[in-house]
Amino acid sequence: MNNKPSAYNNRLGLKGWMYAGRYSFERYLYLGHRLSGLGLLAYMVLHIVETANRIRGEEAWAELMALFASPPFRVIEYLLFVMAVFHAMNGVRLILVELGFFLGKPKEPVYPYSTSVLRHRSLTYIIMVLAGLLMLLGSSSMFFK
Amino acid sequence: MRETRLWSLHILAIPIIAVLLGMHFAIMHYAPVFYGMSVEEARAFDTMIERGKSVAQFVIYILLLIAGLYHGLYGLRGILRELPLTPALVKVVDIGILIFGLLIFALGAYVTWWTFNAPLGG
Amino acid sequence: MTDTKQITFRVRRFDPDADSAPHWDSYILNVPDGMTVLEALHQIKAEKEPTLAWRSSCRMGVCGSCGMFINDFPMLACQTQILHFGTDVVTVAPLPNYPNVKDLVPNLEPLIEKHAAIKPFIIHTNSKEVDEPTGEYIQTPEEREAFSQFTYCIKCGLCLAACPTVATDPLFLGPQALAQAYRYTADNRDCGLKERLEEIDAFHGPYQCHMAGACSQACPKGVDPAFGIQLLKRTLVLDSLGFGKKPKHVAKVMPLAEVVKQIEEFAPPPRTVK
Numbered sequence A: 001m002n003n004k005p006s007a008y009n010n011r012l013g014l015k016g017w018m019y020a021g022r023y024s025f026e027r028y029l030y031l032g033h034r035l036s037g038l039g040l041l042a043y044m045v046l047h048i049v050e051t052a053n054r055i056r057g058e059e060a061w062a063e064l065m066a067l068f069a070s071p072p073f074r075v076i077e078y079l080l081f082v083m084a085v086f087h088a089m090n091g092v093r094l095i096l097v098e099l100g101f102f103l104g105k106p107k108e109p110v111y112p113y114s115t116s117v118l119r120h121r122s123l124t125y126i127i128m129v130l131a132g133l134l135m136l137l138g139s140s141s142m143f144f145k
Numbered sequence B: 001m002r003e004t005r006l007w008s009l010h011i012l013a014i015p016i017i018a019v020l021l022g023m024h025f026a027i028m029h030y031a032p033v034f035y036g037m038s039v040e041e042a043r044a045f046d047t048m049i050e051r052g053k054s055v056a057q058f059v060i061y062i063l064l065l066i067a068g069l070y071h072g073l074y075g076l077r078g079i080l081r082e083l084p085l086t087p088a089l090v091k092v093v094d095i096g097i098l099i100f101g102l103l104i105f106a107l108g109a110y111v112t113w114w115t116f117n118a119p120l121g122g
Numbered sequence C: 001m002t003d004t005k006q007i008t009f010r011v012r013r014f015d016p017d018a019d020s021a022p023h024w025d026s027y028i029l030n031v032p033d034g035m036t037v038l039e040a041l042h043q044i045k046a047e048k049e050p051t052l053a054w055r056s057s058c059r060m061g062v063c064g065s066c067g068m069f070i071n072d073f074p075m076l077a078c079q080t081q082i083l084h085f086g087t088d089v090v091t092v093a094p095l096p097n098y099p100n101v102k103d104l105v106p107n108l109e110p111l112i113e114k115h116a117a118i119k120p121f122i123i124h125t126n127s128k129e130v131d132e133p134t135g136e137y138i139q140t141p142e143e144r145e146a147f148s149q150f151t152y153c154i155k156c157g158l159c160l161a162a163c164p165t166v167a168t169d170p171l172f173l174g175p176q177a178l179a180q181a182y183r184y185t186a187d188n189r190d191c192g193l194k195e196r197l198e199e200i201d202a203f204h205g206p207y208q209c210h211m212a213g214a215c216s217q218a219c220p221k222g223v224d225p226a227f228g229i230q231l232l233k234r235t236l237v238l239d240s241l242g243f244g245k246k247p248k249h250v251a252k253v254m255p256l257a258e259v260v261k262q263i264e265e266f267a268p269p270p271r272t273v274k
Helices: A013-017 A026-056 A058-069 A071-098 A121-143 B002-028 B039-043 B045-052 B055-081 B087-117 C037-047 C109-117 C127-131 C141-145 C148-152 C158-162 C164-168 C174-186 C193-200 C214-218 C225-240 C256-262
Strands: C004-013 C023-032 C067-070 C074-076 C089-093 C100-102
Touching (some): A026 A071, A026 B045, A058 A071, A071 A121, A071 B002, A071 C225, B002 B039, B039 B045, B045 B087, C004 C037, C037 C089, C067 C158, C074 C158, C109 C174, C174 C225, C193 C225, C214 C225
Parallel strands (some): C004 C089
Antiparallel strands (some): C004 C023, C067 C089
């Protein structure tokens, strides 16, 4: 009897990166890190291409700078700053945690079980608060001339 | 050791980017705070060329290009390869990202070198 | 007569012979305090839907058979108290990220294959020692505690259902295999890191874990696979820099008579009958 009826593919796919269940917020920090990383990469490549305009001379450059000084671009600049701060601060947490720091020591599991995620949650909160502060402080740059 | 080495470089790039990008932010976006000149002045053609002539600036930009592009493109490669790809597509992603990174680095390095050698006054 | 509460169970059904896609069926039961989801499934099968299929065995949380996606979270059905949810509707679905064979039954072959791929057994410097032992491996309680929590894995597969990387990447080893890879690497009786490197130090190894932490949250035995994976990354990085486990760190084999001589408390008391 080789004719097995086919199983249903129950893989979540890209939905599994977004809401996939009642998991804790660290799962969404991971998603935020990915999205901000992609945004920053796209910006970095555009930035390298855009600043290469200087070789077209002073007038071309001045035109470009005037465009970027306009209000919509100042707001986009700030959003990029927010993404960079989030990505950097969460990245600090990730370097420390992915190399095994701040996670405690392995020991016999005793119910109710603690997890490495919960054990470093105070570090996560501190980093998020610092990130929020930096974002607030940085908002002043939107108003620089 | 292959993937461990690639990942370790990805992590090593983080403090490099943190320091150099911080300096770049300070010069460009926080010029009024750190350099006493307006943002408009800091981005003006003349100021930019003058700044670009220092060896320190040249080295900083090249290092930032290498670290930033490596870190970002390694991350992109990770995201793309976590999708279900055929072995042929995997090769396309790996080689495509490598070539793309080298091209963008070449552009950035050329522009940095051009600024270093540009005559003052445009 | 215990108080019961009326609970609606929304169960995801799939018949591979008849359906092309799953659908949901509802059953209403009067649930007393203390009833588990597994008991509810048995009652549904006995009274309402004889064709309902699922996997279960020990009904006490040690075999790992009854993993299901209950109210949007991967849980063991036998360990899930219905009334603790506090809701009137309980949804029961098969574990995501595994092929769905029928109703609530997942095909756990991906879990088992990935586990086998990381060579889940002690690899000793002296390869004959494992098959023809000449004595005991020496392991202190501290050395044991370095990996002990990862030995509690019951291969229930809830962690792979929770992992966002497993959701898109069929080749990713997954939290279970990677935590077990660490369990063997950290065991002082094992020196098989080099043999496992081909599987672990590849793209679909530990570096595709991004510390979402959902696996540790889902694990019903407190194994904390996310912790094991981060420790594995640290081990691999240190090893690539030359600070890995050296042969002298691997447990010595000592005949039992020698062991007894060294540890007085294990020696028998002096004879009193001459």
